[in-house]
Amino acid sequence: MSIESEKQFISMLREGAGRELIQYFDSCVKCGLCFNACHMYYSTHILEYAPAFRMELLKRIYKKHFTLSGKLAPWISKASDINLKALTQLRKAVFECTGCRRCSFYCPIGIDPTLPITLSRGLLSKIDLAPEILKQLADMQIERAKTIDLYRDIIFEQINELKAKLRNDIKDPKADIPINRVNANILYVPISSEESILSAAKIFNIARENWSLSIYDAANWAFFLGDIERAKAISNRIIDEALKLKVETVVIAECGHGHFIMKNLISKWFNKEFPFKVKNIVEVLAEYIADNRINPSKISRKVTYHDPCRIARNSGIIEEPRYVIRKIAEQFIEMNPNRSRNWCCGGGGGLVAVPEFENVRILTGAMKAKQINETKAEIVVAPCENCKQQITSIREKYNLNVEVMGLVDLVNIALTS
Ligand code: SF4
Numbered sequence: 001m002s003i004e005s006e007k008q009f010i011s012m013l014r015e016g017a018g019r020e021l022i023q024y025f026d027s028c029v030k031c032g033l034c035f036n037a038c039h040m041y042y043s044t045h046i047l048e049y050a051p052a053f054r055m056e057l058l059k060r061i062y063k064k065h066f067t068l069s070g071k072l073a074p075w076i077s078k079a080s081d082i083n084l085k086a087l088t089q090l091r092k093a094v095f096e097c098t099g100c101r102r103c104s105f106y107c108p109i110g111i112d113p114t115l116p117i118t119l120s121r122g123l124l125s126k127i128d129l130a131p132e133i134l135k136q137l138a139d140m141q142i143e144r145a146k147t148i149d150l151y152r153d154i155i156f157e158q159i160n161e162l163k164a165k166l167r168n169d170i171k172d173p174k175a176d177i178p179i180n181r182v183n184a185n186i187l188y189v190p191i192s193s194e195e196s197i198l199s200a201a202k203i204f205n206i207a208r209e210n211w212s213l214s215i216y217d218a219a220n221w222a223f224f225l226g227d228i229e230r231a232k233a234i235s236n237r238i239i240d241e242a243l244k245l246k247v248e249t250v251v252i253a254e255c256g257h258g259h260f261i262m263k264n265l266i267s268k269w270f271n272k273e274f275p276f277k278v279k280n281i282v283e284v285l286a287e288y289i290a291d292n293r294i295n296p297s298k299i300s301r302k303v304t305y306h307d308p309c310r311i312a313r314n315s316g317i318i319e320e321p322r323y324v325i326r327k328i329a330e331q332f333i334e335m336n337p338n339r340s341r342n343w344c345c346g347g348g349g350g351l352v353a354v355p356e357f358e359n360v361r362i363l364t365g366a367m368k369a370k371q372i373n374e375t376k377a378e379i380v381v382a383p384c385e386n387c388k389q390q391i392t393s394i395r396e397k398y399n400l401n402v403e404v405m406g407l408v409d410l411v412n413i414a415l416t417s
């Protein structure tokens, strides 16, 4: 690696290493309790997947450059130079992590290994060692936001086509997919698929909601790069739209990390409170059913539920989807463990989009496949696009006889059957 890149890495590490990180470095007692909490380590026993070791790799570089013992006696403190070998190992440890934070729930000291992991991702991104596809996807989102005016006509045309389909599907000639509606109760931010728009539009129309469709998508690819400045720019598209339209609530589609960012990070990132609430579509579905705004019928197929890490463990949305499923499914069976201790499916952290991680992603989905198999369910509901894609992949690999769908899909089936 070039001297320039090395200097850049060290200077960014100096800036990024805050008090909390140093505390984590100093307080890890190497008890190993986090190791088997990680689905990746548990299913492979590869050392780079052990949560504390992922953190240790950055700590070794930090020691070498910022501590006296690391400078004077690196062989004793295992301090490490920044060289290709160290960075290749760090890249594996931090980019092959789903960011699920299951490890942090098992650490008796309260260490969250995703803090050094996210920082390391950011450092590696800045010296061009991040997976190229994540960079391209983030660039695309930022470029599209800058040139959104060029796309407006195309967007309106697409929405008009969807509107015709919507009216036909729910037999309502007045059903609408409004865009740019000022003072709407809800600004719905979909994932970038027509299905995500159409399936939510059906429910909003049946519930007679005063809503508006966002012209942006909920994903945030820069977040997976640990590139917080660009992740902020991507979030800002939605924030600006919500402020301009003066909406009451921003409702995020079934996108775990997209929801997590809007719900938990934007106030911290921008150091201010925003005048709108943020909810996930899963919460809105539960409210509609509780308020009798939609009345789904029962289905007889056996249903299980996968708690997406960013929705359940990291955002606390746990009982709402269960309430919806119990209203619909005659047979609902939990996976074990579940809720905030649920096993990660293996697709988060951007892994599902990176072809070079496909093998490890499928391999480390073994825990999830086992859980699903044990329920003997016919349908697995997973309200996160990454989880749905990952569970669909492992379904093929592990011969699971189960249909994978989102909660919005389940509600749509129950509303139209
Ligand atoms: S965040 Fe998840 S994948 Fe990453 S180290 Fe922790 S348990 Fe493992």
Ligand code: SF4
Residues within 6 Å of the ligand: 027, 028, 029, 030, 031, 032, 033, 034, 035, 051, 052, 106, 107, 108, 109, 110, 111
């Ligand atoms: S559980 Fe906590 S203290 Fe124990 S090894 Fe893991 S990070 Fe270190």
